[in-house]
Amino acid sequence: MLPRQRWQIAAPVPDLAARLAGAFGLSPLVAQVLINRGITTCELAEHFLSPDSWVLPEPGAEFAQMGRAVELLAEAIVHNKPIAICGDYDCDGMTSTALLLRAVRALGGQIDYAIPSRMHEGYGINCRIVEEFFDRGVGLILTVDNGISAHGPIARAAELGMQVIVTDHHDLPDVLPVADAILNPKLMERTSPYAYLAGVGVxxxxxxxxxxxxxxxxxxxxxxxxxxxxxxxxxxxxxxxVNRAWVLRGLARLPGSTNPGVQALLAVCGLLGRNDLKPEAIGFALGPRINAVGRIGDPVTVIELLTTDDPAVAAERAGECEQANQRRQVLCAQIEAEAIALVEAQQKDGLDLAQQRVLVLAQPGWHHGVIGIVASRLKERYGAPVFIAAIEGERVRGSARGIPEFHIYEALKFCADLLDGFGGHPMAGGFSLRGDQLEAFKVRLQDFARARLQPEQIAPLVEIDAAVQLAQINRALVEQLDRLQPCGLGNREPVFWVAGARVVQQKAMGKEGTHLQLLVSDGTAERRAVGWRQADYLPLPEFVDIAFSARRNEYQGTVKIELEVAGLRAATAAPFVLPAPPAFEESIEWHDHREGDGAAFLATFVPDQQRPVLLYGHERPQLPPGWPVHYDRPQENYRYEHLLLWSLPPSPLHLLWLLAVVRPRTVHLFAATVPAFHPWKLRHQLQASYRPGLPFEILRLSQHCWVSPRIVCEALVEERFLEDWRPVIDANLHGWLGAERLQLAEWYQSRADVLQELLRRPASLLQPLARSCDSLC
Structure with missing residues (x-):
């Protein structure tokens, strides 16, 4: 059964999209995506599309206490004063720790680190770590990705005579800790380019x-x-x-990184040698392997991976990350299945998420190191804020994931008197509490959610940029979309949609059969689509509205464009809308060779061309190997200067199709005689290929038989496959006209007068051409 979803489709702004498209050489679809991101002027577009040219303010002017932090660190390095980092066990915290270890050591400093135990201590610096640092002679503590709410541990450090620099990016408490310097982008204006740094960015x-x-x-x-x-x-x-500018540069550097740990991690992910890495490579491959260690293993593994200069050590640690990730996957699958079963049981007992507006789950035996991932999956499945927790004796520890209209950190603050500790962001957080407070916590969260959410907001949100035809989703468009990279939070991946697409094929895929594989057609093209973790929607109805992002899939040197499903909903067959006839921006120069020796002309004309010509026609000659010539079907996104018509196409429709795709500067007409196709052969072809209710590609059959599409349609009526072809064409071609319906439908009605208007002058050549074409209708 298809999911209940909220589809939020951006309003098109065609005039502005056309202006931006023209100014920057973009497809109007890509320009519409920019508009949807708030980029509505050429100045903003220029800034967005060229992050390498940005002039950034000095960090010292944005971080009020940057000078003090640098002074403390420099003094410690110069005087060989021991420094220690307190990090965190997620990817942000571990990369922050490794980054500053490498930096301080490169500058000659004496530095060590500690990361609290996820299982036994939880998030952030604590008094045990402070006192352990003191016993080791540490004089300066540097927190990374934590510390902004650590009043007690920082006060303890001051009691022991140690200095503390807090670097963090989490939301600010009402009162800041008394540290020697605090660096947190939440302390600066939201308009600053540094305002959205993660912990590793600070x-x-x-x-x-x-x-x-x-x-x-x-x-x-x-x-x-x-x-x-x-x-x-x-x-x-x-x-x-700065995240956009620096991540773009960092992605380009990753494949050739001189860090052995990064290279080893790329190797275990199967990404070694790839030069086209995008944020998804980190989000779905590199990041999970790092995070897995922090969730169920020892973070020391990752720190050693990212700080070693020994390739052998790096390979060993990367292997350990891979093993941890495989264990993490098993745990996540198990907990997710149990959580879904729990929700479904509660729904049978009357649970109405639209009324409750928040999902709160807690079970003994769940590994709290991975429940955050499960919370994300449940949020995607049910479209509600999710708070999920592991019951560990008398203690409960959990993770939360939010939807755009629900602020997780504010929700946790609303429940602060019930919690032992909490922290987080608008979209995610962590918390701990005593087991006897769990029911009160659920009730409090429901009160908070009901005050801020409407019932209709409890459904997965699909944000869509524009409606498209599948034929528009090609390599050229995907290459233009790459100019919007890096995509992620704050610059989401472009999502398009097609109305009333036919589901040609559907099946489950993957080792466990959890993913969805589709072949869909909207009549303009067919595209393969993949829906990750969506196989339980099978079977799909015959027609769906499908929302998707476009992907380039490269396998063994072959590049294909496929769709990544973002949303599905049941639909009827797409309504038939006549497209405008193709327009030619340049006049076509016609050359009539019907009275001359066509073969002789080809022998002298074709070899002299710098670029291939297109030779089209019935039983057209096969020219010698190596000559610059393509045959019949123009290659995708290739503009030919010369089109050679050995014979006329079978109809004006075919000729218009050919001219629109080839866009030639000159057309050379030879008009060789085409033998008549016997009607009994056409009847045989129809009987062999027509299947009621299935796509029927009229143009291909008429090309094969070299007859007009009108003749094929009339033959369908004569064979009683259809009662009358005209109403079908005029009303709705979706069911059986097949892959070229939207691009070519209006051309079924083409006549010589339309042809003359499109092909322009010289009239002396158009008149015989028009008479010949009209006879083929």
Whole structure:
């Protein structure tokens, strides 16, 4: 059964899209995506499309206490004063830790680190770590991706005479801790290009400013760019401001990284040697392998992976990350299945998520290290905020994931008196509480959710940029969409939709049969589509509205364009809308060779061409190998200067199709005689190929038989496959005209007068051509 979804389709702005498209050489579809992102002027578009040209403000002007933080670190390095980092066990925290370890060591500093135990201590710096640092002689503590709410541990450090620099990006508490310096982008204006840095971004800026203090020319910070990119994308930081500019550079550097750990990680993911990495490579391959260690293993594995200069050590640690990820996948699948079964049982007992507006689940035996992933999957499945927890004796520890209209951190603050601890962002968070407070916590969350959400908002949200025809989803469009990269939070992947697409094929795929594979057609083209974790929607109805992002799939040197399903809903056959006839921007120069020696002309004309010509026609000659010539079907996205018509096409429709796709500067007409196709052969072809209710490709059959589509339609009526072909063509071609209906439907009605209007002058050549074409209708 198809899911209940909220489809939010952006309103088209065709005039503005056309202006932006013309100014930047874009498809109007890509221009519409820019408009949907708030980029509505040429100045904004120029800025967005050229992040390498940005002039950024100095970090010291944006981070009020950056100077103090750099001074403390520089003094510790110069005087060989031990420094220690307290990190975090997620990808952001571990890449932040590795980044600053590499930076301080490169500058000659004495630095170590500690990461709290996820299983036994939970998130953030604690007094045990502070006291352990003190016992090891540490004089300066540096928190990364944590610390902004750690009042007690930071106060304890001050009691012991240690200095503390807090680098964090989480939401601010009502009162800040008394640290020696605090670097947090939440303290600056939201208009700052640094305002959306993740924890690793703050660490990256600090490392760069520290390197500058030691008169490094920028090489050190540049060498840390891959770690910044890994942590930023994996933490789902908004890809705006400096994140957009730096992640774009970092993705380009990843394939050739000099960090052995990064290379080893690429190898275990099967991405080694790929030069076209996008954020999804981190989000679905690199990031999960790093995060898996923090969730169910020892973060030391990742720190060693990302800080070692020994390829053998890096390979070993990357292998350990791979093993942890495989264990994590098994745990997630198990907990997700149990959680879904629990929800379905509650729904049978009367649970109405639209009324409750928040999903709260807690079970003993669940591994709290992976429940955050399960929370994300449940949120995608049910479209509600999800709070999921592991019951561990008298203690409950959980993770939360939100929807756009629901602020997770504010929800947790609303329940603060019931919680032992909490933290997070608008879209995600973590919490802990005593078991005897669990029911009160559920009730409080429901009160918060009912005050902020409407029942209709409890459904997965599908944000859509524009309606398209499948024929528009091609390599040229995907290459233009790449100009919008990197895509992620704050610059989401473009999503398009097709109304009333026919589901030609559907099946489950993957080892466990959890994914959905489709072949869909809207009459303009067929495309393969993949729906990750959507196989339980099978069987799909015959017609669907399908929302998707476009992907380039490269396998063994072959590149195909496929769709990644973002949304599905039941539909009827698409309504038939006549497209405008093709327009030619340039006049076509016609050359009539019907009275001459066609073969002789080809022998002298074709070899002299710098680019291939297109030779089309019935029983047209086969020219010698190596000559610059293509035959019959024009190649995709290739503009030919010369079209050679050995014979006239079977109808004006075919001729118009050919001219619209080829867009030639000159047409050379030979008009060789085409033998008549016997009507009994046509009848045989119809009986062999026509199947009621299935697509029937009239143009291909008429091309094969070299007869007009009108003749094929009349033959269908004569054979009693159809009562009358005209109403079918005029009303709805979706069911049986097949893959070329939308592009070519109006051309079925083409006549010589339309042809003359499109082909323009010289009239002396058009008149005999028009008479010949009219006789073929």
């Amino acid at each position: 660490a990256f800026v600090l490392a760069g400013e520290l390197a500058r203090r030691f008169e490094d020319n920028g090489d050190l910070q540049e060498s840390l760019l891959e770690l910044f990119t890994l942590g930023t994308v994996a933490d789902l930081a908004p890809l705006v401001g």
